[in-house]
Amino acid sequence: xxxxxxxxxxxKKPGMRIALLxxxxxxxxxxxxxxxxxxxxxxxxxxxxxxxxxxxRRIYGCSRTDAGVHARGHVSHVDVPFAIPEDRxxxxxxxxxxxxxxxxxxxxxxxxFHARFDAAGKRYVYRIYNTGIRPCxxxxxxxxxxxxxxxxxxxxxxxxLVGTKDFTAFSARSEKDRTxxxxxxxxxVEVKKDLGSDTVEITVxxxxxxxxxxxxxxxxxxxxxxxxxxxxxxxxxxxSRDRRKAGKTMPASGLTLEDVRYxxxxx
Amino acid sequence: xxxxxxxxxxxKKPGMRIALLxxxxxxxxxxxxxxxxxxxxxxxxxxxxxxxxxxxRRIYGCSRTDAGVHARGHVSHVDVPFAIPEDRxxxxxxxxxxxxxxxxxxxxxxxxFHARFDAAGKRYVYRIYNTGIRPCxxxxxxxxxxxxxxxxxxxxxxxxLVGTKDFTAFSARSEKDRTxxxxxxxxxVEVKKDLGSDTVEITVxxxxxxxxxxxxxxxxxxxxxxxxxxxxxxxxxxxSRDRRKAGKTMPASGLTLEDVRYxxxxx
Numbered sequence: 409x410x411x412x413x414x415x416x417x418x419x420k421k422p423g424m425r426i427a428l429l430x431x432x433x434x435x436x437x438x439x440x441x442x443x444x445x446x447x448x449x450x451x452x453x454x455x456x457x458x459x460x461x462x463x464x465r466r467i468y469g470c471s472r473t474d475a476g477v478h479a480r481g482h483v484s485h486v487d488v489p490f491a492i493p494e495d496r497x498x499x500x501x502x503x504x505x506x507x508x509x510x511x512x513x514x515x516x517x518x519x520x521f522h523a524r525f526d527a528a529g530k531r532y533v534y535r536i537y538n539t540g541i542r543p544c545x546x547x548x549x550x551x552x553x554x555x556x557x558x559x560x561x562x563x564x565x566x567x568x569l570v571g572t573k574d575f576t577a578f579s580a581r582s583e584k585d586r587t588x589x590x591x592x593x594x595x596x597v598e599v600k601k602d603l604g605s606d607t608v609e610i611t612v613x614x615x616x617x618x619x620x621x622x623x624x625x626x627x628x629x630x631x632x633x634x635x636x637x638x639x640x641x642x643x644x645x646x647x648s649r650d651r652r653k654a655g656k657t658m659p660a661s662g663l664t665l666e667d668v669r670y671x672x673x674x675x
Numbered sequence: 676x677x678x679x680x681x682x683x684x685x686x687k688k689p690g691m692r693i694a695l696l697x698x699x700x701x702x703x704x705x706x707x708x709x710x711x712x713x714x715x716x717x718x719x720x721x722x723x724x725x726x727x728x729x730x731x732r733r734i735y736g737c738s739r740t741d742a743g744v745h746a747r748g749h750v751s752h753v754d755v756p757f758a759i760p761e762d763r764x765x766x767x768x769x770x771x772x773x774x775x776x777x778x779x780x781x782x783x784x785x786x787x788f789h790a791r792f793d794a795a796g797k798r799y800v801y802r803i804y805n806t807g808i809r810p811c812x813x814x815x816x817x818x819x820x821x822x823x824x825x826x827x828x829x830x831x832x833x834x835x836l837v838g839t840k841d842f843t844a845f846s847a848r849s850e851k852d853r854t855x856x857x858x859x860x861x862x863x864v865e866v867k868k869d870l871g872s873d874t875v876e877i878t879v880x881x882x883x884x885x886x887x888x889x890x891x892x893x894x895x896x897x898x899x900x901x902x903x904x905x906x907x908x909x910x911x912x913x914x915s916r917d918r919r920k921a922g923k924t925m926p927a928s929g930l931t932l933e934d935v936r937y938x939x940x941x942x
Contacts, residue, residue: 431811478812498808510811541765544698544777545745545931549812664812 456504476660481667529669534626551662557633576649579618627655723771743927748934796936801893818929824900843916846885894922
């Protein structure tokens with residue numbers, strides 16, 4: 409049960425619209441969106457807005473992000489009842505926020521701006537700790553894959569994921585769900601491993617994504633890196649439109665929403 | 676009250692000596708060394724050794740590290756009652772260790788090897804999150820300094836800290852404590868800030884250190900970066916031998932013991 413567009417906010421209240429650039433450690437959250445009784449990023453942001461502005465206002469996020477997913481540059485908008493100079497807003501809200509969320513920047517935006525509908529693109533990074541030993545200092549923002557991954561093969565496969573394609577096989581939603589088009593455009597899918605580092609970073613940039621799509625793309629690239637499927641199998645996945653032939657959905661812990669692009673840019 | 680050489684281990688028990696390369700997130704520890712009733716890295720390591728080897732054995736660490744200080748490459752030695760292939764030791768111990776500690780590597784060493792006395796050098800990094808907004812994803816391993824630091828001046832001052840000198844002014848111990856020589860050799864003190872990053876990293880490499888010395892050196896460089904003291908004041912600190920004229924002791928959270936050097940190398 410979600411309450412994202414719940415009835416407790418019967419009317420959109422007027423006010424100054426502001427956009428918030430938010431960083432959070434998703435480890436101890438049920439996700440971005442308000443869930444009954446669970447701790448969500450949206451709810452702690454709404455509490456902080458209430459504490460600073462004295463009125464309950466709805467926060468509209470650019471994306472919901474699942475439980476455990478992190479963000480370095482999540483964007484929301486909210487209509488606040490009065491103006492605070494935009495450079496003072498982050499500090500005001502941050503004193504009311506728990507240590508695993510912070511507002512990095514705030515901007516006054518036009519009253520027609522919408523964090524979700526106006527988003528022109530998002531960049532995610534999936535971080536894999538790729539060594540026999542489990543992670544420790546980085547444990548909250550990586551996923552552990554012990555066996556050595558063949559990053560050269562992963563890079564080859566990553567190139568096949570770029571472009572405008574039918575990503576049905578990479579979505580957790582049923583193929584029968586026809587309300588959402590499975591055609592998506594990925595501008596960039598890159599696999600990087602720095603010399604001397606144990607972390608493999610998969611960067612995915614696209615206009616919009618299907619449910620669990622980045623985590624399934626990461627899981628498919630991991631399968632390629634482990635030799636469980638071939639690079640050519642990845643090409644065939646688009647034709648098959650069969651979720652069962654793609655890699656598994658990787659754990660949320662490794663995924664971070666790095667930034668959201670707007671045109672013109674806000675932050 | 677410390678129990679580092681306590682009476683519960685009346686005799687050094689014979690056995691195979693192994694060295695352990697250990698990573699830990701110091702946030703929730705009272706430090707490396709066993710403290711009555713508090714949670715220490717040493718005690719959780721000794722519990723893991725007991726669980727794997729079936730006997731209580733004393734762990735000897737290369738350094739104590741204070742409460743809240745982290746390590747990516749702390750080294751300990753312990754005499755275990757029987758041999759396990761060294762490449763299997765980390766996994767065996769890691770299943771018995773909490774998520775904020777892990778053994779990255781284990782090596783069989785000569786029975787005369789001592790993690791602390793044989794250490795030929797240590798490298799620490801002090802990480803400062805230098806932006807107006809408090810840290811979030813990195814909050815456990817950095818210290819927040821909001822006002823912009825002048826890293827050029829800090830670099831100038833850092834060069835003055837290199838060499839063999841009387842570091843009395845940089846030690847939390849009283850000048851009257853003559854049991855420990857205040858003369859130390861710093862091989863490298865560097866200030867780095869990557870383009871586009873908000874983190875200033877101070878790297879300090881030396882043979883050995885006085886109590887709180889790295890944190891006071893970091894605090895002194897921060898004072899220089901804030902313009903509270905001049906670069907020339909740093910030179911005068913060595914002459915003055917006056918702790919009160921140096922910078923404050925920076926919080927433990929920003930400090931990480933990155934690695935320990937042995938000659939010949941072990942790991």
